[in-house]
Amino acid sequence: MSIQWFPGHMHLTRQAIRDRMKAGIDVVVELLDARCPGSSGNPLLQQLTQHKPSLKLLNKQDLADPARTAQWLAHFNALPRTRAQALEAKRAPAKALLAACRELAPTRTSALKPLRLLICGIPNVGKSTFINALMGGRRATKTGDEPGVTKVEQKLMLGHDCLIFDTPGMLWPKIAAPQAGWNLAASGAVGRNALDEELVALELIERLQAGYPQALQARYGLSADTGANAEELLALLARKRGAVLGGGQLNMQKAAEILIHEFRQGLLGRITLETPEQFGAWSAAALAAVQEAAEQTIEKE
Template structure:
């Protein structure tokens, strides 16, 4: 593993309930026909749990890119093509607006039809398809399930680690969905993974240097989406340095303390909030071509 670069803060977060979540997933895999892995469309690689492949070996596996409304649509299409070339069933959804929710239900039904048909062929009473939905914290599992169920079936909150136990939820007439707690893995071997998870709010904001991570996010934006920065913060010419940009945003947003000193904590909050809410624009942090 490469040595940690001094300018990239190390982000690690594996609270105690994650071990329980892993056991819960392993214990209940035998009950389901398909595992639906929910990824963040902005960071499909970083939001994919490397432990999952071994855990779900032999199970039908579908990939769903959630929060597609926040990601660069051209890059999201590249990701869908990438997964399909790997032989995976994949699609993008927006659980907030409900985009592609019906198509997701159809995909689950199609992928589990062979499994549920086995029961009828043996003379048993036909049963619903059983799907397990898994993903990292704050990837939007509860919001997606509520869309699928058409009701407030799962608790939603914009912070990681809210769902702590399993829940069975009826989806339409033919699918029973097993919701699992968000699951991370014990160590992020690539520092960039931890940074991406911090950008998107998948890890607790209190465990890392928020200002340093906000500066890294602004640096990425300067390199790949400068026009979004200029539009959002009404900047005619971007400064050369990220530190200067940070200060300009603070002044533009009135993030000042007594005496005119910049409120760095408030600026950091503005940057994170604007990115995570999509106010900065549709931004992807990872591409399958890189």
């Protein structure tokens, strides 16, 4: 699924990050969705943040597969100048997070030289909830369950020696790896006008069949051992949940909405849609496809 969803405020965010980096940032704190840590990482940030030290926060860990979360933490912590932690945004452990940031920027230790953090991430990853928790429960930013709630950069003081810059959620202009696009759509990072929910649901069923067949069985009584394909399973879900139109026609759109909503709410269990190895393979394939297309264009010219 090649998604292109880059509203106007995201262009402004990109420029704001560029400007902020010029003014000086010590650590880039990037919130990721623990259900798809690779897909929810913004490759554009590496260009914009000039390879500054990075703290990767895998939010919504309570919805993610603990074993796969451990794999992702090990993956990120093995990267240079990078630390990673898993958390739930509402319970953000401020002391532990600040300690990790100070380890990455050890010279920023006083009010005269405050630690300067850039908080960033994709839409609907939980940044606003996270920042409100950091500020001790004080409602510092607006929150919501739709992508794109925060529209402008905010500057906040945490204590007397830490300055936080909060940026609106930002995707990148084109998500090349189809699997990453599906995962972002399923997780809620992409606006509804940029996706076909029935197609997203079918792809989600295939992911569940491969990695978490027990989730379909436990929640909907759908067995992955029947040999049914994703479309047939979605039709069975529609019947079981009464998603039926006049004349007995199945409402596949409604069934898709039910599945996606219940996945996002964690009602199917703790699920992570990708491993580091899988995401690496998807990214490599996408890069190869781009290079092949470029070579074909050159040959035609």
